[in-house]
Amino acid sequence: MPTLTAFESSPDRGQGLARDMRVRWALEEVGQAYGVRLLSFQDMKAPTHLARHPFGQIPTYEDGDVVLFETGAIVLHIAERHPGLMPVAGADRSRAIAWLFAALNTIEPPILELVTARLLEADRPWSAERLPLVQERIHDRLRPLADRLGDAAWLDGDFSVGDLMMASVLLRLRASGLLDAHPNLSRYVARAEARPAYRRAFDAQLAVFRAASVR
Numbered sequence: 778m779p780t781l782t783a784f785e786s787s788p789d790r791g792q793g794l795a796r797d798m799r800v801r802w803a804l805e806e807v808g809q810a811y812g813v814r815l816l817s818f819q820d821m822k823a824p825t826h827l828a829r830h831p832f833g834q835i836p837t838y839e840d841g842d843v844v845l846f847e848t849g850a851i852v853l854h855i856a857e858r859h860p861g862l863m864p865v866a867g868a869d870r871s872r873a874i875a876w877l878f879a880a881l882n883t884i885e886p887p888i889l890e891l892v893t894a895r896l897l898e899a900d901r902p903w904s905a906e907r908l909p910l911v912q913e914r915i916h917d918r919l920r921p922l923a924d925r926l927g928d929a930a931w932l933d934g935d936f937s938v939g940d941l942m943m944a945s946v947l948l949r950l951r952a953s954g955l956l957d958a959h960p961n962l963s964r965y966v967a968r969a970e971a972r973p974a975y976r977r978a979f980d981a982q983l984a985v986f987r988a989a990s991v992r
């Protein structure tokens with residue numbers, strides 16, 4: 778049974794944004810049971826965890842000889858070994874992987890810029906001037922994504938590992954309200970969140986946060 782690492786007490790306070798959520802969700806989609814090793818921030822930077830993850834972050838994934846970091850690599854590893862998260866072969870399979878990369882490499886970077894601008898740079902004198910520029914760069918990415926999705930349920934045929942990652946990345950925007958300007962993307966995210974596998978993953982992550990809060 779694979780083992781993940783996750784925050785012992787998540788800074789997002791159980792909103793489902795900590796990235797072990799992506800891995801939990803993928804495992805739930807394919808019906809693979811898993812264990813979780815919870816880590817404090819101190820544990821994350823200790824040699825035992827640095828051997829699993831060179832940057833001392835969560836999540837990691839361990840299954841026998843396989844020890845992985847980076848959610849893209851972990852989720853792809855799961856999708857390659859279990860049916861249900863991408864087409865079995867050919868160009869359709871490659872396109873599902875392309876959407877996984879697009880989520881992480883094209884859509885997530887400007888969203889992370891916004892997180893940085895809001896959380897780490899809010900007290901800088903230039904912050905108020907910079908924020909609209911960061912927001913506009915996000916819309917520059919969301920507009921073509923929304924155009925491509927159109928009225929479809931998922932990005933390329935059936936739900937795939939690409940949708941799992943894209944919805945996970947877009948969920949980081951919810952609190953900002955920026956997604957509201959793209960109603961079909963809001964509906965896409967809601968559709969993803971309504972999947973039973975997503976709910977199970979969310980509830981499992983929330984249970985960890987709640988247990989840590991009562992200690």
Ligand SMILES: N[C@@H](CCC(=O)N[C@@H](CS)C(=O)NCC(=O)O)C(=O)O
Nearest residue numbers: 795796833834835836846847848849
């Ligand atoms: N690109 C990495 C990012 C991992 C990441 O940023 N993890 C966060 C939690 S969601 C973390 O461990 N933050 C604490 C830190 O960086 O010290 C991935 O997708 O796995």
